[in-house]
Amino acid sequence: MSSREEILSRLRHNTRETFDMPDLAALTPITFADPVAEFIHKTTTTAGATLIEMQPTDRLDDLIRRAYPEARSVASNLPGVRTDVNPDTVAEAQELMHVDVGVVQGCIGVAENACIWIPQQTKEKAVCFAVQQLVILLPRDAIVSNMHQAYALIQTSTDYFSRYPFGTFISGPSKTADIESALVYGAQAARAVTVILTPP
Amino acid sequence: MSTRHSRAAEAYLKDDAVASRHDQTFFAVRQKRDRMAAALPEWEDLREAASQIKKHTATHLADYLERFERNATRNGVSVHWAEDADEYNRIVADILAAHNVRKVVKSKSMLTEECHLNENLERQGITVVETDLGERILQMMKLAPSHIVMPALHVHREDIGACFRRLIPDFDEIARSYDRPHDDPNDPTFLTYVARMHLRQQFAEADAGMTGANFGIAETGDIVVCTNEGNADMSTSLPRLHIVSMGIEKLIPDYASMGVFQRFVARSGTGQETTVYTSHFRGPRPGGEMHIVLVDNGRSDILGDPEHWQTLKCMRCGACMNTCPVYRRSAGYSYTYFIPGPIGINLGMLRDCHLYHDNLSACSLCCSCDNVCPVKVDLSSQIYRWRQQLDDLGHASRMKRLMSKGMAALFNRPKLYTATLRFAPLINVLPSALVSNRLNPWTYGHTMLKFPRKSFHEQWKQLKNEEKK
Incomplete structure (x- = not known):
């Protein structure tokens, strides 16, 4: 018997009693009267990110430049963003490690923990992690209260995982407290994150 | 004792x-964890739901594993099964050999510790670089983790600084590029910067990335990895080969379950509302390969143990x-x-x-x-x-066994028991050298208790008698 068969048969043999799946719809998770306000609060406090509320008259490029005035290179494939590097066409993902700012589209914001769902949208997902600073665009009306709602949206949508088999929730910049519990931003991945809330 | x-x-x-x-x-x-729990009115309901999901999954695990394998395979992932640590190590070594891998970057995985993967790979001449900062510090210092989530908090900054200076070849060059003033040469922000630059070099050079799995989702074939540093994402965004090591008990049924667990992992473990990154991997990156090694190594036997099978619910928070x-x-x-x-x-x-x-x-x-x-x-x-x-x-302490026998003899003879109790207060007036010595474990680390003049039993009888009057 192969290891696979051995493991499966031992599991079946050792199951003495079975338990039912609980009714998760019966949970009453926390919701917020104003999820956008809560999202902004969590993003700028616990998550350690910066947040810009874009006005209809604002130009995206101006906001990005204002957020990171010293940036020499921007990587993105989003329309309307002036870029120097395209994560769809770089020869190696390693090139993105030297990019100052990556700009990606977030699809769902979660108020309870400042998570933003970012489905992979470029050939190289390194644009979310390897760049020095990350700008995440998020439509104001795409913010929900909690993770249950976010996962329900992802599960029922056909927009995600169809082009690229990866998606991630990001909540602020890369951080660590591994040296004497001291909180430090900028561990291995993006050392700063700016969230731009775009008008609906 | x-x-x-x-x-x-x-x-x-x-x-x-x-x-x-x-x-x-x-x-x-x-305390941070307590604040997280208090902030969610549904906390106890979530615990109950999480426990029930895990009990359900563990007692339907063979079915869910087959489903997971089917979906992952359809997603273009190669799924492997390992009965024990040896087979697991062999599978990983074979995959790496087939790709001529010389250097592996790796995010934290307790399963690889359990199976001694690093030692095995290093014996075969493969360089393994731990990329979680805490794990990397320990690896450089040749120490084992002291905690499963915060593995190096027992190490002091001076020792970390000394280790980096000794073992990171371009330490001085990195230090020169750090532009923030700091008086302490072992300032944690500075040392983290050094580690960042050192580790990013490793990510860029590595031929393969290895991660654990916080969760596997049967419904979709996803594996989910949660980190704060983003090191699992760096490990899988730069090298083209991704190998996942997953204990079979890490499986959950679906996305609805994932909602419950995502809300728990960081809140319970580190007292954060979430980890910075919660990444869902559903297949290899373009032009790359993804392998998942499902490891049993004793877990299917635990399921058959009526008293201890629920340890399989643990998510290592x-x-x-x-x-x-x-x-x-x-x-x-x-x-x-x-x-x-x-x-x-x-x-x-x-x-x-x-x-x-x-x-x-x-x-x-x-x-x-x-x-x-x-x-x-x-x-x-x-x-x-x-x-x-x-x-x-066969591992009971001899002294405890003796004491248990003595107690049993005493408790089975009420008259002897009462008489002994009556004389117990005499111990109070013995010189302390006679009582507080190495033969009496009661007095180790605390002072000898004082026996009351009257035992509870006597006081109770007295009280009852007074009530009757």
């Missing part, structure tokens, strides 16, 4: 400053260690199994009860771990049950 744990703890406690700092560090994490008063004041290295604390005591016994029974003494049965465990593993009850079996396993 000592065990290897109690002797190690005694040695550890000799340096009160170190022990107190360790205690405070982890109690602070416990570390909450039970942070709250454990014995862990906090004895630290990870006092335990003989590589996972310390309440869950480690139990997992060690399940791994080899003759090798790891010393850890059973590392519990005061305060039951705090049961109350913080997000999936309701009955950790302290399990430790209690193991202790009942110690005599049968």
Whole structure:
């Protein structure tokens, strides 16, 4: 018997009693009267990110430049963003490690923990992690209260995982407290994150 | 009546400053966890739901694993099955050899510790670089983790700085590129910057990335990895080969379940609302390969153990260690199994009860771990049950066995018992040298208790008599 068969048969043999799946719809998770306000609060406090509320008259490029005035290179494939590097066409993902700012589209914001769902949208997902600073665009009306709602949206949508088999929730910049519990931003991945809330 | 744990703890406690700092560090994490729990009105409902999901999955695990394999395979992932550590190590080595891999970057995985993967790969000439900052520090210092989530908090900044200076070849160059003023040469922000630059070089050079899996989702074939540093994402965004090591108990049914667990992992473990990154991998990156190795290594046997099967619910968040008063004041290295604390005591016994029974003494049965465990593993009850079996396993302490026999003799003879109690207060007036010595474990670490003049039994009788009047 192969290891696979051995493991499966031992599991079946050792199951003495079975338990039912609980009714998760019966949970009453926390919701917020104003999820956008809560999202902004969590993003700028616990998550350690910066947040810009874009006005209809604002130009995206101006906001990005204002957020990171010293940036020499921007990587993105989003329309309307002036870029120097395209994560769809770089020869190696390693090139993105030297990019100052990556700009990606977030699809769902979660108020309870400042998570933003970012489905992979470029050939190289390194644009979310390897760049020095990350700008995440998020439509104001795409913010929900909690993770249950976010996962329900992802599960029922056909927009995600169809082009690229990866998606991630990001909540602020890369951080660590591994040296004497001291909180430090900028561990291995993006050392700063700016969230731009775009008008609906 | 000592065990290897109690002797190690005694040695550890000799340096009160170190022990107190360790205690405070982890109690602070416990308090952060409490604030997270208090902020969610549904906390207890979530715990119950999480426990039930895990019980359901564990008792339907073969079906869910087949489903997971089907979906992952359809997503273009190669799925492998390993019965034990040897087979697991062999599978990983074969995949790496087939790709001529010389250097692997790796995010934290307790399973790879369990199977001694790193040593195995290094024997074959493959360089393995741990990329979680804490794990990297320990790897460079040749130390084992002292905690499963915060593995290096017991190491002091001076030692980390000295280690980096010695072992990171371009330390000076990196240090020169750091532009923030700092008086302390071992400032944590500075040292983290050095590690960042060092590790980013490793990511760029590596031929393969390895991750663990916090969760596997049967419904979609996803594996989910949660980190704060983004090191699992860096490890899988730069090299083209991704190998996932996953214990079979990490499976959950679907996305609805994932919602429950995502909300728990960080809140319970580190007292954060979320980890910075919660990444879902559903297939290889363009032009790359993804492999998932499903590892049993004793888990399917645990399922058949009626008293201990619920340890399979554990998601390795570390909450039970942070709250454990014995862990906090004895630290990870006092335990003989590589996972310390309440869950480690139990997992060690399940791994080899003759090798790891010393850890059973590392519990005061305060039951705090049961109350913080997000999936309701009955950790302290399990430790209690193991202790009942110690005599049968041949590991009962001789003195305790003698005492138990003496107690039994006493309790079975009411007259003798009453007479003994009447004379017990005499001990109060004995010179303390006669009482507080090495033969009496009661007086070790605390003063001898005072026997009351009248026993409870006598007082009770007296009270009843007075009531009658």
